[in-house]
Amino acid sequence: MIKRLSATTAKYVSLILAAIVCVGPLVVVLFASLKSKQEYARSGPLDPPQDWLNFENFITAFTRGAMLRGFANTAVILALSLTGAIFVGTLAAYALDRFAFRGRGIVYGLFLTASLIPSVLMQVATFQIIHSLGLFNTRGAAILLFMGTDVVAIYIFLQFMASIPVSLDEAAMIDGANRWTVYWRIILPLLKPAIATAVIIKGIAIYNEFYIPFLYMPSKDLGVISTSLYRFKGPYGAQWEVISAGTILVILPTVILFLFLQRYIYRGLVAGAVK
Amino acid sequence: MSTPNTHATPPRAAAPPAPPRSVGQGRSVRPRPWTKRRVFNTVTPWLFLLLPLGLLALLTYLPAANLVYYSFTDWDGIDKTKEIIGPGNYARMFTDPEMYRVLLVSLYYLVGALVQMAIALYFATILSFKMRLQNFFKGMIFFPYLLNGVAVGYVFLYLFREGGTLDVTLAFLGLEDLTQQWLGDPKLVNVSLAATSVWRYTGMNFVLFLGAIQSIPSELYEAAELDGANRWHQFWHIILPGIRRVFALSCILAISGALAVFEIPFVMTGGGNGSKSFVIQTVSMAFMHRKVGLAAAMALVLLVIVLLVTWIQRKVLPDERVDLA
Numbered sequence: 215m216i217k218r219l220s221a222t223t224a225k226y227v228s229l230i231l232a233a234i235v236c237v238g239p240l241v242v243v244l245f246a247s248l249k250s251k252q253e254y255a256r257s258g259p260l261d262p263p264q265d266w267l268n269f270e271n272f273i274t275a276f277t278r279g280a281m282l283r284g285f286a287n288t289a290v291i292l293a294l295s296l297t298g299a300i301f302v303g304t305l306a307a308y309a310l311d312r313f314a315f316r317g318r319g320i321v322y323g324l325f326l327t328a329s330l331i332p333s334v335l336m337q338v339a340t341f342q343i344i345h346s347l348g349l350f351n352t353r354g355a356a357i358l359l360f361m362g363t364d365v366v367a368i369y370i371f372l373q374f375m376a377s378i379p380v381s382l383d384e385a386a387m388i389d390g391a392n393r394w395t396v397y398w399r400i401i402l403p404l405l406k407p408a409i410a411t412a413v414i415i416k417g418i419a420i421y422n423e424f425y426i427p428f429l430y431m432p433s434k435d436l437g438v439i440s441t442s443l444y445r446f447k448g449p450y451g452a453q454w455e456v457i458s459a460g461t462i463l464v465i466l467p468t469v470i471l472f473l474f475l476q477r478y479i480y481r482g483l484v485a486g487a488v489k
Numbered sequence: 490m491s492t493p494n495t496h497a498t499p500p501r502a503a504a505p506p507a508p509p510r511s512v513g514q515g516r517s518v519r520p521r522p523w524t525k526r527r528v529f530n531t532v533t534p535w536l537f538l539l540l541p542l543g544l545l546a547l548l549t550y551l552p553a554a555n556l557v558y559y560s561f562t563d564w565d566g567i568d569k570t571k572e573i574i575g576p577g578n579y580a581r582m583f584t585d586p587e588m589y590r591v592l593l594v595s596l597y598y599l600v601g602a603l604v605q606m607a608i609a610l611y612f613a614t615i616l617s618f619k620m621r622l623q624n625f626f627k628g629m630i631f632f633p634y635l636l637n638g639v640a641v642g643y644v645f646l647y648l649f650r651e652g653g654t655l656d657v658t659l660a661f662l663g664l665e666d667l668t669q670q671w672l673g674d675p676k677l678v679n680v681s682l683a684a685t686s687v688w689r690y691t692g693m694n695f696v697l698f699l700g701a702i703q704s705i706p707s708e709l710y711e712a713a714e715l716d717g718a719n720r721w722h723q724f725w726h727i728i729l730p731g732i733r734r735v736f737a738l739s740c741i742l743a744i745s746g747a748l749a750v751f752e753i754p755f756v757m758t759g760g761g762n763g764s765k766s767f768v769i770q771t772v773s774m775a776f777m778h779r780k781v782g783l784a785a786a787m788a789l790v791l792l793v794i795v796l797l798v799t800w801i802q803r804k805v806l807p808d809e810r811v812d813l814a
Contacts, residue, residue, distance in 0.1 A: 225615050229622075232612060233629040235688070239644050242654045246647065259647070259654045260661065306541035313534035321538065328549040330799050332749035334768050335788040338775045339552035339559065342566075362548040368541075393533050422637045424752055429776070443639045444756065457643055464640045472632050476624075479635070483693065484700045 240465065247271050247458035254455045271459035275446075279456065281463055283435065284442030291356050291427075291438060292420055298361035299416055300409055307371035308397050312383060329365035334425050344430055355430035356438070360420050367412040370482060374408035375401065414475055415482035418468065439464050556792075559785035566781040578786035588787070591770045594679055594754075594763075595747045601683035602743035606736075608687070609694035614724060617702040627699070634692035642756030645685040646672070675763040682754050682764055689753070690746070694739050701732035741802045745795045767791060 246254060248263035250270060275281050310322060340359070349355040382404075383396050391399070424440040431438070437445065443464050446457050472479060560578055562571040582588050612630055616623055633641070648654040649671035656668045671681045709727050718726070729736075751768040754760055760769040767787070775784035 225620075229612070229615070229626045232608075233626060236629050236633055239648050239654060239688070243644050243647055258652075258657050260657050302541045302544060305537050309534045309537035309541075313537075315531065315534045318534075321542065324542075324545060324550070327796070328545060330745070330796055331549065331553070331792055332745070332751075332768070332795060334751050335749065335771060335792060336549065336552055336556075338771065338781065338784045338788045339555040340548060341775070342555065343547065343552060358544075359548060362544045393537075397537070418635055422635075424638050424756070425772075429772075440637060440639045443637070443643070446643075454647060458647065461640045461643045464637045468635050468637065469632070472628070472635055476628060480631075480696055480700075483696060 243458045243461055246455050247462045249455050251453070251455060271455045272463065274456050275460040275463055279446055279460055280434065280437055280442050281439070281460055284437045284439040287353065287436060288421060288438040291353055291360065292417060294353075295357045295360035295420060296413055296417060298357070299364055299367060300412060302361060303364060303367035303412065304371055304402060304405060304409070305397070306368050307375055308401055310368070311372055311375045312380070312396075312401075325365045325368055337425065337429055341429065349430070351431055351433050351436065353431070353436060356423075356427050359426055359430075360416075360423070364416060367416055370408050370412045370415075371405060374405060378404050411478050411482040414471070414478050418471070418479075421468070553792075556785045556789050559782055560789050562782045564781045565779040566775065567779070571782075574782070578783045579790075581783060582786050582790065588767075588770070590763075591765050591767045592748075594766050595750060597679040597683040598686055598747035598750045598766075599743065601687045602690075602747055605687045605691045606694050606739055606743065609691050609739075610698050613695050613698035613702055614728060617699060617728075627696075630695050631692035633689055634696075636689070638689075638752040639756050641685065641689050642753060645681075645688070645753075646757055649681055672758060673762065678758060678762045678764045682757060685753050685757070686750065693742075697735050697739060698732055701735040702728055705731040737802055737805070741799055744798050748791060748795060 242259045245262055246259065248266060248268050248271070249257065250265075250268060253264060306325070310318060344350055344355045344359070347354075347358075349358060378401065382400055386396050386400055387393075422440065423438075424444065427436070427438045427441045428444065431441070434445075443460050446460050559571070561573055561575060563574045563577070564571040612626075616627055616630075651670070655671065656665075659665055659667050669677055672678050705727060709731075710723055713723050713727060749768055750766045751772075754764045754766050755769055758764045760766070760773070768791070771784050771787040771791070774780045774787065
């Protein structure tokens with residue numbers, strides 16, 4: 215009995231420690247972001263701020279640190295590339311799931327192999343292509359690259375599509391619908407839950423992507439949240455209270471999203487990793 | 490599922506379907522005549538694949554083919570002409586001690602990844618049983634994985650700086666003797682960065698393991714308990730075999746992740762102080778030193794290694810369908 219009890223205690227202690235390690239580093243950054251310059255210099259990192267409603271640093275980060283523009287650019291890129299990616303992904307999944315054709319295995323293999331390649335490495339050669347398309351230093355570069363082929367989304371769609379009975383397609387085709395109508399009118403609306411999952415997973419990935427915007431959109435006006443935050447390093451090098459505010463600004467949307475959509479996120483990530 | 494090799498040539502996106510031939514397996518099939526309807530049926534899937542395959546070709550396989558081509562040239566990324574110099578870039582790469590040094594940096598992250606898997610497995614195991622605050626702890630351990638890499642970089646720069654969170658916490662615990670130049674000491678910098686990586690990625694392993702463990706039928710545990718098995722026996726004989734495939738998958742992700750480590754050292758130290766990784770070295774060759782040929786050779790070698798590792802995994806552990814959702 216005593217042994218059992220101490221095992222339970224050990225279990226909870228380890229869990230609480232883990233929670234502290236996971237959240238602690240973020241909490242101290244939140245503390246720093248709410249301190250004034252003088253207060254920051256005076257106090258240690260573990261001291262909570264005097265005024266919990268001192269948003270001065272956030273205003274600095276938003277206006278002078280160009281975080282506002284970063285969020286706007288990220289939003290535009292997210293909206294366009296997600297729409298494109300969902301369209302491309304569902305088309306591919308529809309073809310792969312609903313047709314038996316020669317070369318199907320090869321096509322699947324091509325998508326799968328592409329997903330194994332570390333994306334940063336490919337940029338050595340992708341750069342020339344983006345450049346010759348005239349997309350360098352435009353939002354188009356990021357949109358096209360994010361829209362491109364994403365096997366995780368295709369995989370989520372394929373899994374879900376397998377649960378949509380083929381008899382639905384057949385019934386529609388007997389009524390005179392062609393393949394496109396079946397895709398557009400039947401499959402796409404029924405895929406909504408899978409699309410939601412894919413949007414969340416891919417949305418988070420795009421929101422967090424750093425190197426592609428860094429490489430292809432060096433112009434300050436085209437900063438997304440990652441690159442805008444990265445550029446804090448120079449001008450605010452020593453002003454940790456401002457850098458902290460920028461960091462919190464970037465983290466906050468993710469935390470809120472996670473609180474509301476946990477279930478989708480877990481499911482989507484597991485599906486994606488086990489492709 | 491077929492196991493693909495490196496397909497260096499771009500697929501022809503809208504290629505018309507291959508002409509009818511009798512296909513193997515010893516059956517000699519007389520080709521059916523090409524009726525209008527049959528042509529239509531054969532072409533339709535490719536019409537749907539036109540856009541996806543076109544993008545795949547443009548953004549993955551065309552660059553991959555170019556990578557092979559560039560790697561045999563001395564191109565600087567700007568010149569109109571590219572001189573073919575044969576295997577010179579590869580020779581240079583394999584004789585340059587710097588290359589081995591940056592590759593060795595991956596070892597720190599590989600060790601980090603093993604630690605990360607151990608931690609993830611421990612928490613996945615204890616959280617797979619019903620307990621109080623189960624979802625709360627699950628969320629806590631998982632959510633660092635979702636955070637923006639640049640933000641994570643800054644959070645840990647703040648943690649590791651002199652007089653930063655870590656030093657103050659150590660002092661608070663009476664351990665100020667342990668205070669170090671966490672990012673300034675070349676001997677320590679990679680350990681600190683690998684630790685950051687562990688913090689960032691443990692959540693992913695954890696959720697994968699947890700999903701696999703929870704898909705093990707609960708009757709197995711009940712039966713084991715009837716047979717007098719304790720928790721340790723259950724872990725060893727039920728849980729571990731039950732998550733074999735996900736475990737192997739995590740090993741592959743760990744290896745390819747360690748080889749391709751980029752964001753954390755790039756954001757936090759810029760590769761300074763001996764923390765330069767292979768990928769940082771590759772992109773700085775390509776975009777700062779303008780040695781696209783050499784960078785292409787480097788990228789290609791790493792790519793082949795990553796694909797090889799994955800291929801081996803798929804050979805060793807054939808696909809079993811496991812439902813993890």
